[in-house]
Amino acid sequence: MTTLTIGKVAQRAGVGxxxxxxxxxxxxxDEPPRGPSxxxxxxxxxxxxxxxxxxxxxxxFTLNEIKELLSLxxxxxxxxxxxxxxxxxxxxxxxxxxxxxxRMKQSLVQLTKSCSGNGPANDCPILESLDSLEQKP
Amino acid sequence: MTTLTIGKVAQRAGVGxxxxxxxxxxxxxDEPPRGPSxxxxxxxxxxxxxxxxxxxxxxxFTLNEIKELLSLxxxxxxxxxxxxxxxxxxxxxxxxxxxxxxRMKQSLVQLTKSCSGNGPANDCPILESLDSLEQKP
DNA sequence: CTACCACCTGTACCATACTACGGAGTCAAG
DNA sequence: CTTGACTCCGTAGTATGGTACAGGTGGTAG
Numbered sequence: 001m002t003t004l005t006i007g008k009v010a011q012r013a014g015v016g017x018x019x020x021x022x023x024x025x026x027x028x029x030d031e032p033p034r035g036p037s038x039x040x041x042x043x044x045x046x047x048x049x050x051x052x053x054x055x056x057x058x059x060x061f062t063l064n065e066i067k068e069l070l071s072l073x074x075x076x077x078x079x080x081x082x083x084x085x086x087x088x089x090x091x092x093x094x095x096x097x098x099x100x101x102x103r104m105k106q107s108l109v110q111l112t113k114s115c116s117g118n119g120p121a122n123d124c125p126i127l128e129s130l131d132s133l134e135q136k137p
Numbered sequence: 138m139t140t141l142t143i144g145k146v147a148q149r150a151g152v153g154x155x156x157x158x159x160x161x162x163x164x165x166x167d168e169p170p171r172g173p174s175x176x177x178x179x180x181x182x183x184x185x186x187x188x189x190x191x192x193x194x195x196x197x198f199t200l201n202e203i204k205e206l207l208s209l210x211x212x213x214x215x216x217x218x219x220x221x222x223x224x225x226x227x228x229x230x231x232x233x234x235x236x237x238x239x240r241m242k243q244s245l246v247q248l249t250k251s252c253s254g255n256g257p258a259n260d261c262p263i264l265e266s267l268d269s270l271e272q273k274p
Numbered sequence: 275c276t277a278c279c280a281c282c283t284g285t286a287c288c289a290t291a292c293t294a295c296g297g298a299g300t301c302a303a304g
Numbered sequence: 305c306t307t308g309a310c311t312c313c314g315t316a317g318t319a320t321g322g323t324a325c326a327g328g329t330g331g332t333a334g
Contacts, residue, residue, distance in 0.1 A: 005310075005311075006310090006311070006312095007309095007310065007311080016292080016293075017310095017311085018292070018293060018294080019291085019292065019293085021312095021313095022291075022292065022293090026291090035300095037299075037300055037301080037311080037312085038299085038300090038311080038312055038313090039300075039301090039310090039311060039312075040311085040312090048268060051268075052267045052268055055267050056267055057291095058241070059241050059244055059245055060238070060241045060245075062289095062290075062291090063290080063291070064289095064290095069264070069267075072258050072264075073258055073259055073261075073264055075258070076257065078257070078258035079254075079255075079256065079257060079258060080252055080253070080254055080255055080256045080257065080258055080260065080261040080262075080263075081254040081255070082258060083252065083258050083261040083263050083264055084249055084252045084254050084261070084263065087245050087248055087249045087252075087263055088249055090245055091242055091245050091246060091249070094238050094241055094242045094245070095242065097234075097238055098235055098238050098239070098242075101197070101231050101234055101235050101238070102235070104195070104196050104197040104231055105228055105231045105232065105235075107196055108196055108197075108224050108227055108228045108231070109228060111224055112221055112224045112225055112228070115217055115220065115221045115224075116217070117216075117217055117218040117221050118216070118217055118218070119216065119217045120213065120215070120216060120217065121209050121210055121212070121215035121216060121217055121219060121220050122210055122213075123217065124210075124217040124220045124221070125217075126217075126220050126221065126224055127206070127209075127210055127220055130189045130192050130193055130206075131185060131188075131189055142280075142281075143280090143281070143282095144280060144281075153322085153323075154280090154281085155322075155323060155324080156321085156322065156323085158282095158283095159321075159322060159323090163321090172330095173330095174281080174282085174329075174330050174331080175281080175282055175283090175329085175330085176280085176281060176282080176330075176331090177281085177282090194321095199320075199321090200320080200321070200322095201320095
């Protein structure tokens with residue numbers, strides 16, 4: 001069975017070497033066996049694991065959440081519904097963030113509409129609004 | 138002219154004392170004059186400044202951006218259009234974040250649809266997809 | 275006059291996700 | 305056998321926006 005050095009693993013997974021070690025410390029990948037020199041010898045499967053992490057990260061999961069996701073897989077007690085629950089919670093998180101951004105944007109759009117773009121900055125209605133806004137947008 | 142201690146300022150602006158000092162270090166508020174004891178003596182206006190910072194933060198500006206916004210006001214060269222430009226850039230940032238979140242959400246929704254919620258976690262289509270997704274959502 | 279609270283400085287710490295660096299040991303090619 | 309690339313470990317730094325001490329002084333109410 002072939003094993004990979006940390007450099008090969010990092011290259012194949014498209015991450016940095018330091019990142020691989022960092023993920024090991026964070027418990028996202030298993031500590032691999034070492035050769036007599038202390039070099040890490042990885043099975044091929046660690047590349048898949050790293051790709052899993054990258055994809056989950058792209059979906060907005062934090063490293064801690066990804067760790068949980070990975071441990072769900074190992075626990076025979078865990079059901080598919082548990083996993084689905086995580087995904088749904090994450091969807092709700094994302095929706096909340098989007099609502100927040102939408103509110104910010106609406107306020108900013110209002111402010112830019114109020115500003116003709118002429119005149120000196122100290123008369124700018126945008127800055128004036130920031131001085132006197134009462135309620136949260 | 139009345140002055141305020143840091144505690145009063147923090148209380149009126151609805152932030153922590155440490156936050157006021159932190160903003161001073163970050164250059165968001167001026168270093169106030171000190172009494173013989175070394176106590177900070179703030180003018181009332183600093184409360185307005187802190188409220189400005191809070192509102193701008195609510196609109197999604199970072200502390201560095203807020204610092205720039207504040208300095209724009211002081212520079213007589215700056216025009217209203219410069220301020221408007223900042224706001225528009227921030228709107229574009231927000232829109233980009235929203236697009237990113239929308240993509241994440243769509244992928245997650247797809248995944249949850251593929252999962253019936255029955256069965257053990259190691260057969261979960263969500264986890265399987267994370268193992269084998271090829272393209273970014 | 276003595277509590278007791280507010281304030282001072284500086285430093286360290288929280289979470290998040292890495293990235294960089296120094297100094298030493300290892301492996302493979304030429 | 306030497307050279308250069310690779311790896312090891314531990315620590316520290318990046319950015320973001322604060323929060324939490326410790327240890328010491330100031331101000332004021334009773």
